[in-house]
Amino acid sequence: MTAERNIVTKLMNAVQIHKYGGPRVLVFEEVPRPKPKANELLIRVHATSVNPADWQIRSGRRFKLKKPFSLILGFDVSGVVESIGSSVKNFKVGDAVYGMVDVRKGGAYAEYVVAPEINFAHKPKMLDHNHAAALPVVALTAWQALFEAARVSAGQKVLIHAAAGGVGHIAVQLAKWKGAYVIGTASGQNENFLCKNGVDEFVNYRSKPFEDVVREVDVVLEAVNRDIRVERTRGETLERSWRVLRKNGVLVSICDTGISKTASAYGLRGKYILAQPNAAQLAEIAELADAGHVKPFISTVLSLKEARKAHKLSHMGHTRGKIVLQVIKSDF
Numbered sequence: 001m002t003a004e005r006n007i008v009t010k011l012m013n014a015v016q017i018h019k020y021g022g023p024r025v026l027v028f029e030e031v032p033r034p035k036p037k038a039n040e041l042l043i044r045v046h047a048t049s050v051n052p053a054d055w056q057i058r059s060g061r062r063f064k065l066k067k068p069f070s071l072i073l074g075f076d077v078s079g080v081v082e083s084i085g086s087s088v089k090n091f092k093v094g095d096a097v098y099g100m101v102d103v104r105k106g107g108a109y110a111e112y113v114v115a116p117e118i119n120f121a122h123k124p125k126m127l128d129h130n131h132a133a134a135l136p137v138v139a140l141t142a143w144q145a146l147f148e149a150a151r152v153s154a155g156q157k158v159l160i161h162a163a164a165g166g167v168g169h170i171a172v173q174l175a176k177w178k179g180a181y182v183i184g185t186a187s188g189q190n191e192n193f194l195c196k197n198g199v200d201e202f203v204n205y206r207s208k209p210f211e212d213v214v215r216e217v218d219v220v221l222e223a224v225n226r227d228i229r230v231e232r233t234r235g236e237t238l239e240r241s242w243r244v245l246r247k248n249g250v251l252v253s254i255c256d257t258g259i260s261k262t263a264s265a266y267g268l269r270g271k272y273i274l275a276q277p278n279a280a281q282l283a284e285i286a287e288l289a290d291a292g293h294v295k296p297f298i299s300t301v302l303s304l305k306e307a308r309k310a311h312k313l314s315h316m317g318h319t320r321g322k323i324v325l326q327v328i329k330s331d332f
């Protein structure tokens with residue numbers, strides 16, 4: 001009985017919220033370590049990353065919970081398997097893995113996390129844990145937007161808004177790998193970064209309207225983060241994007257859930273995408289990363305205790321690439 005009690009009461013450090021609000025509601029504290037169910041992995045988290053959805057949930061803009069509650073935020077995970085459930089088949093203790101937890105559960109801002117094995121793949125061998133943690137949510141979003149929703153193929157012309165952001169800079173690389181002609185919009189300070197990242201054509205949205213220089217594209221990916229402060233601008237970007245699509249083109253949004261209704265008014269196609277865990281896609285993305293086709297860019301690395309600072313930086317917008325929270329200092 002004593003041994004069982006010790007297992008149950010094992011603790012870990014985590015960042016969680018007990019109410020909605022600004023970055024101050026993020027609390028670094030000890031919480032019970034989770035235990036894996038039959039189909040789950042218990043992962044020792046080496047690194048996680050910050051996505052806009054994190055602070056949207058923190059502020060109460062997404063997935064409202066009934067009070068009182070305690071919620072560990074975070075979706076991206078790179079770490080090492082600590083233990084496995086009885087029905088796990090594809091992983092063993094000690095495997096380095098990466099992936100994302102379910103979008104309505106969170107849990108990645110912690111020293112340990114549990115999630116179904118179908119949410120994970122073996123970590124790219126060529127990436128350390130920090131860079132691997134920067135990939136899952138944004139890479140799955142870009143993959144599912146470009147290849148499932150838009151069916152991007154070689155030779156097509158693809159316009160990617162917010163091309164220097166988390167989703168955008170990975171979408172550029174995936175579209176180029178597929179053989180598309182890629183146009184990216186961003187502020188002027190990101191021109192060199194995006195040209196090195198693979199864009200064929202750069203548009204500084206601050207100096208000229210993209211619709212004045214872009215014509216007849218097959219796919220538009222709207223990867224602008226939703227924020228009250230930029231909602232009007234984002235809406236204008238969407239409105240203007242319809243003008244640059246070909247007759248059979250498609251506009252994919254990661255923010256606008258009603259995009260298909262708007263598209264019908266223009267006689268075009270519009271699709272909304274919310275990234276879902278997918279082990280097979282993560283495995284393919286890992287292969288591309290190991291082959292050098294996908295290289296996540298990290299703008300800032302902070303400790304788990306610095307989650308408040310990370311949220312402030314993310315909420316400011318215009319982040320290049322990703323912000324990573326390092327839980328354990330490690331190489332590969």
